[in-house]
Amino acid sequence: MNIFTRNTLWVLFYLFFTAGPLFVLLIGPLPPSRDFWTEFSAAAGYAGLAILGLQVGLTARFRAVTSPWGEDTIYHFHKQMSFIALVLIIAHPVILFILRPERLALLNFIEAPWRARFAAISTYSLIALMVMAMWRVKLKISYEVWHYTHIILAVLVIGAGLLHTVAWGFYLDAPLKRALWTGLAILWCCLLIYTRIVRPFLMLRKPYQVIATRHERGGSTTLVMQPVGHAGFPFVPGQFGWLNVWGSPFKLTSHPFSFSSSAEMAKETIEMTIQDAGDYTRKIRNVTAGKRVYIDGPYGAFTVGNPADMHVLIAGGIGITPMMSIIRTFADLGDKRPIILIYGNKNWDGITFREELEALSDRINLQVIHVLEQPPKDWTGETGIISSELIQRYIPAPYEQHEYFICGPNRMMDEIEKTLAALQVPLAKYHSERYHFV
Numbered sequence: 001m002n003i004f005t006r007n008t009l010w011v012l013f014y015l016f017f018t019a020g021p022l023f024v025l026l027i028g029p030l031p032p033s034r035d036f037w038t039e040f041s042a043a044a045g046y047a048g049l050a051i052l053g054l055q056v057g058l059t060a061r062f063r064a065v066t067s068p069w070g071e072d073t074i075y076h077f078h079k080q081m082s083f084i085a086l087v088l089i090i091a092h093p094v095i096l097f098i099l100r101p102e103r104l105a106l107l108n109f110i111e112a113p114w115r116a117r118f119a120a121i122s123t124y125s126l127i128a129l130m131v132m133a134m135w136r137v138k139l140k141i142s143y144e145v146w147h148y149t150h151i152i153l154a155v156l157v158i159g160a161g162l163l164h165t166v167a168w169g170f171y172l173d174a175p176l177k178r179a180l181w182t183g184l185a186i187l188w189c190c191l192l193i194y195t196r197i198v199r200p201f202l203m204l205r206k207p208y209q210v211i212a213t214r215h216e217r218g219g220s221t222t223l224v225m226q227p228v229g230h231a232g233f234p235f236v237p238g239q240f241g242w243l244n245v246w247g248s249p250f251k252l253t254s255h256p257f258s259f260s261s262s263a264e265m266a267k268e269t270i271e272m273t274i275q276d277a278g279d280y281t282r283k284i285r286n287v288t289a290g291k292r293v294y295i296d297g298p299y300g301a302f303t304v305g306n307p308a309d310m311h312v313l314i315a316g317g318i319g320i321t322p323m324m325s326i327i328r329t330f331a332d333l334g335d336k337r338p339i340i341l342i343y344g345n346k347n348w349d350g351i352t353f354r355e356e357l358e359a360l361s362d363r364i365n366l367q368v369i370h371v372l373e374q375p376p377k378d379w380t381g382e383t384g385i386i387s388s389e390l391i392q393r394y395i396p397a398p399y400e401q402h403e404y405f406i407c408g409p410n411r412m413m414d415e416i417e418k419t420l421a422a423l424q425v426p427l428a429k430y431h432s433e434r435y436h437f438v
């Protein structure tokens with residue numbers, strides 16, 4: 001199946017589960033018809049609820065869902081769909097209040113009937129969830145607290161929303177419709193149960209053990225991990241996994257990290273190289289050999305494998321990790337196709353994997369171009385940030401024949417994506433991995 005057909009099928013599948021439930025309401029005997037805006041408002045409410053219910057599936061890390069698009073695209077889509085759902089859910093009562101202002105009395109939580117209370121709980125929870133998602137950093141809420149709250153609020157939004165529709169009953173009085181919507185609600189619950197209980201349980205049976213740690217340049221630490229009692233999992237260079245170092249896989253606090261080791265070594269060991277970035281990553285440097293950890297993976301579409309005459313890797317700082325996996329895998333396979341690595345860092349001493357890259361340049365067809373923001377006095381190489389002009393100086397035409405991989409700070413990635421678009425490199429020829437998609 002080609003990419004276009006596969007992606008079209010996914011879009012149709014998504015529409016089936018979001019717009020489909022709305023059309024189910026039109027099956028069979030209909031309740032007495034009302035004016036257009038009242039019906040429109042009801043449709044907005046049901047559509048918003050269906051979109052929110054399926055969000056559980058979008059973020060459930062199903063490989064079949066994420067791999068055609070990439071995890072960051074799915075999270076971006078998840079965010080955009082939440083905005084659409086918010087607009088629909090808020091439009092629902094607002095239209096009703098405009099049509100019949102006396103309904104504003106339903107906002108009195110104490111005196112309102114339960115069906116209105118459920119609506120209020122669902123809507124207020126959704127507003128709180130969106131505010132926290134948009135302004136988490138400004139509100140100084142830690143990622144972990146935000147994550148727990150996000151899940152609780154999401155359950156409240158969907159649970160209370162469903163109770164509101166059942167208690168109001170207008171469209172769901174017919175047994176068939178009630179059964180179909182109940183089925184949908186069961187599906188959402190199953191998705192949640194799978195993500196939070198079944199998958200962690202499966203991971204519990206496939207632990208890994210840290211067998212060595214390496215402190216790298218640039219304030220990062222490499223964890224070398226080995227599967228315990230199982231064969232591990234294969235991955236394609238460029239992919240990542242969710243790492244859980246403290247506690248069981250049932251804990252929410254797993255973080256995404258690219259595999260930095262060669263994919264050829266996956267059966268024996270797997271490595272992740274992690275830079276101090278906050279409360280979780282700071283503790284990684286204290287991890288010692290013997291520690292039991294859990295890795296959920298592999299994920300991501302930032303992968304080699306398409307026909308290309310040359311691979312152009314553009315990395316900023318810790319964005320080198322997936323590139324390192326690509327380069328190490330090429331070395332292990334004896335793949336002699338040319339690779340150009342343009343690698344931006346603050347200074348010479350902080351270049352993660354500097355020496356190993358030098359050594360690998362002798363083994364495979366690898367050209368490394370270091371770009372330093374704060375170069376030493378005697379530096380004759382590239383300086384500043386990785387710019388469009390710099391890229392064009394090093395990459396030979398025809399640009400569309402190469403495959404590009406970009407990973408680093410968002411500002412750098414935006415600039416490079418614009419450059420590649422200007423050079424008429426087709427979208428399918430470049431891959432971006434954004435480390436801050438949440």
Ligand SMILES: Cc1cc2nc3c(=O)[nH]c(=O)nc-3n(C[C@H](O)[C@H](O)[C@H](O)COP(=O)(O)OP(=O)(O)OC[C@H]3O[C@@H](n4cnc5c(N)ncnc54)[C@H](O)[C@@H]3O)c2cc1C
Pocket residue numbers: 071137142143240253254255256257258259272273274275276277278279280281282318321322433434435436437438
């Ligand atoms: C696909 C992918 C691959 C990555 N690979 C690497 C890698 O190889 N090496 C490396 O050092 N870093 C990598 N990162 C970044 C790394 O996941 C974050 O820096 C780390 O999770 C920060 O956690 P913290 O608690 O230390 O910092 P915090 O200060 O809590 O978080 C810093 C920022 O990291 C992001 N973040 C935090 N926790 C998570 C989470 N659980 N899920 C998603 N984003 C989160 C948030 O945007 C947050 O604002 C990768 C990120 C992604 C998305």
